Amino acid sequence: MxxxxxxxxVAAAATATTAQAADLxxxxxxxxxxxxxxxxxxxxxxxxxxxxxxxxxxxxxTQFVVNNVLxxxxxxxxxxxxxxxxxxxTRGYAYLDARNATEFGTLRAYVGLRMDITNGxxxxxxxxxxxxxxxxxxxxxxxxxxxxxxxxxxGVVTRDWADTTVNQIAYTAAFGNGFSAxxxxxxxxxxxxxxxxxTRMPDFVAALGVSQGWGSAQLSGALHQVYPDxxxxxxxxxxxxxxxGWAIGxxxxxxxxxxxxxxxIFFQGFYADGALKYIGNGITGVSVxxxxxxxxxxxxxxxxxxxxxTGYSLSAGVYIQATPTIGLAVDGSYAHVDQNDFxxxxxxxxxxxxxxxxxxxxxxxGFVMGADIGYSNTSADISGQSVNDLDELLFGVRxxxxx
Numbered sequence: 239m240x241x242x243x244x245x246x247x248v249a250a251a252a253t254a255t256t257a258q259a260a261d262l263x264x265x266x267x268x269x270x271x272x273x274x275x276x277x278x279x280x281x282x283x284x285x286x287x288x289x290x291x292x293x294x295x296x297x298x299x300t301q302f303v304v305n306n307v308l309x310x311x312x313x314x315x316x317x318x319x320x321x322x323x324x325x326x327x328t329r330g331y332a333y334l335d336a337r338n339a340t341e342f343g344t345l346r347a348y349v350g351l352r353m354d355i356t357n358g359x360x361x362x363x364x365x366x367x368x369x370x371x372x373x374x375x376x377x378x379x380x381x382x383x384x385x386x387x388x389x390x391x392x393g394v395v396t397r398d399w400a401d402t403t404v405n406q407i408a409y410t411a412a413f414g415n416g417f418s419a420x421x422x423x424x425x426x427x428x429x430x431x432x433x434x435x436x437t438r439m440p441d442f443v444a445a446l447g448v449s450q451g452w453g454s455a456q457l458s459g460a461l462h463q464v465y466p467d468x469x470x471x472x473x474x475x476x477x478x479x480x481x482x483g484w485a486i487g488x489x490x491x492x493x494x495x496x497x498x499x500x501x502x503i504f505f506q507g508f509y510a511d512g513a514l515k516y517i518g519n520g521i522t523g524v525s526v527x528x529x530x531x532x533x534x535x536x537x538x539x540x541x542x543x544x545x546x547x548t549g550y551s552l553s554a555g556v557y558i559q560a561t562p563t564i565g566l567a568v569d570g571s572y573a574h575v576d577q578n579d580f581x582x583x584x585x586x587x588x589x590x591x592x593x594x595x596x597x598x599x600x601x602x603x604g605f606v607m608g609a610d611i612g613y614s615n616t617s618a619d620i621s622g623q624s625v626n627d628l629d630e631l632l633f634g635v636r637x638x639x640x641x
Contacts (some may be wrong), residue, residue: 278337278344290338296641297331303394303634313527313628322357325634329354331365343372366403376407381429382422382443383458383516385489386504389555389567391596394632395612398518398551398573398590400458400487400508404428408443416450429462429515431522432538433470439463441513453492453502460485462513464539464546474544483512483539483546498559505554512539512546514575521549521573521590524616526580529624534581537588541578549575568595581620590616592630604640609633 275282275291282291303325305315315321330353338345352365368377380387380403387401408422422443426434429441441463447456462483466474489506508517514537515522525536540546555569570593580586591614598608611633618625 277339282335282337285336290336292337293333293335295333295335297333297638298329299636299638300328301392301634301636302326303392303632306630306632308629308631325356327354327356340371344370346370348377373410373412374408375410378405379403381424382406382408382420382445383460383485383487385456385458385487385506386491386555388594389502389504389557389569390594390610390612391565391567391598391606391608392610392634392636393594393612394610394634395592395594395614395630396518396520396523397553397569397571397592397594398520399506399553399571400485400516401519402428402515406443416454417448418446420445420447426463426465429460429513430539431514432536432540433467435465435467435471438465451493453490455490456488458485458487460513460516462516462539464512466540466544470544481512481540481544481546483510485510485513485516487516494556494558498562500559500565501557503554503556507550507552509548509550511548514539514547514549517549517551517575518571518573520571520592520614521551521575521588521616524588524590524628526586526588526618526620527626527628529626531626534620534623534625535577535586537575537577541580541585542582543579545578547575547577549573563600565598565600566596567598568593570594581623584621584623587619588616589618590614606638606640607636609635 272286273284275284278291282293284290285292305322305324307316308314309317316323332351334349336347347369349367350365353362354360364378366379368375368379381400384400384402387399388397404425406422406424408420410418410420412418424441424443426437426439426441442461443458445456445458448454462485464481464483485508487506487508489504491502491504494501494503510516522537526534528534538547551571551573553569553571555567557565557567560566570591572591575588577586577588592612594610594612596608596610598606600606614630616628
C-alpha cells in the first residue's frame with residue numbers, strides 16, 4: 239500500500255507539472271521572410287540574412303530546323319548521306335543575377351548557364367558570366383566591339399556582323415545624356431581566323447556609344463595580333479610574319495515611331511585588316527571548293543605568303559511589332575574578303591550574302607512561337623580556278639518560354 243500510494247503521488251505531480259508548462263507562453267522560432275527588392279527592377283528579392291538582391295530566371299526553347307536543302311556537290315546536307323538533314327534542339331537556360339549597393343556603385347555578379355541536346359548529342363556550357371562594379375566589367379560576355387546582332391527570331395542562316403563572346407576586362411565611363419565610352423582588353427582566341435600559334439597579346443577594343451529616346455549608335459575599333467602557327471612560320475620563306483591587325487565598325491539603331499512600340503531598324507558596317515572575325519562569323523567559316531570537289535583553301539586572317547587579308551561587311555535589319563502579339567523581322571548582310579596568296583601565288587576575292595526572315599507570335603507573356611527561313615550564297619573569284627558557289631536554304635520552327 240505504501241508503494242502504491244507513492245506511485246500515485248508521482249503521477250499526480252507529473253500531471254500538474256505538465257499542465258502548468260502548457261500554460262506558459264512559448265517563444266516563436268525565428269523566421270526569415272523573403273523581402274522584395276525594388277532597387278533594380280521587378281522580380282528581385284533579398285537573399286535571407288543578407289543585403290544582396292537576387293533575381294532567378296530561365297528560358298526553355300525547342301526547335302526543329304531543316305538543314306541546307308540546296309547544293310548537290312556534297313556540301314548540301316541532303317546530298318551527303320552522312321550529313322544531318324535536320325537539327326532538333328532543346329535548350330534550357332538558367333540565369334542568376336545578384337546585386338549589392340556600394341559606395342562605388344552597384345556590385346553585380348551574373349551567371350547564365352546553358353544546357354542542350356541536339357540530335358541526341360548533349361552539351362553544357364557557361365553562356366555568360368561576369369562581375370560588374372561601377373564601370374568595371376570582368377568575365378565572359380559579348381565583345382565590346384559588337385553593335386547589333388540581328389532582329390529575327392531564330393536566324394537559321396548565319397549573317398555577317400561582329401558577334402562573338404569572349405573573356406574580357408573592360409571599363410565604361412558614362413558621360414550623361416546617354417553617351418558612354420568603353421576601353422577593353424579581350425581574349426584574342428575568340429577573334430582568330432586560321433591557324434594561329436599560342437596566345438601572346440590580347441585584343442584591345444574601344445567603343446563610343448549613345449543611347450537616347452530615338453535609338454542608339456556605336457563606333458567601335460580593335461587591335462588584333464596576327465600570329466601564325468609554328469608550321470606556317472617554319473615553311474614561310476620570309477620567316478616570321480607576325481603583324482598587327484585592326485578593325486573598325488559603326489552602327490545605328492532607330493526606333494520606328496509610326497509602328498507599335500518595339501519596332502526598329504538598324505544599319506551597320508565593319509572593315510578589317512588581318513582581323514576578319516570582326517566583320518562576321520559567316521564568311522570567316524568559308525572553305526572554297528573547286529568544280530571538281532577539291533577544297534582549295536579556307537578564309538584566314540593571313541594568306542600563304544603571310545600578308546594580312548582584308549575584308550568588310552554591310553548589314554541591316556528591321557523588326558515590326560505588327561500587333562501586340564505578332565512580330566515580323568528580316569535582316570541581311572553582305573561580306574567580302576580579299577585574301578593574298580590563297581592558292582599558290584593566286585589571290586582570291588570571296589563574297590557572301592545572306593538574308594533571313596521570321597514571324598513570331600506571343601499569345602501569352604513570355605511564351606513565343608515562330609517560324610524562320612534563310613538563304614545565303616557564297617562565291618569566290620580565283621584566277622585560273624573554276625570554283626563552285628555554295629547556296630544554302632534552311633527553315634525552322636521554334637517554341638520558347640521565358641520565365
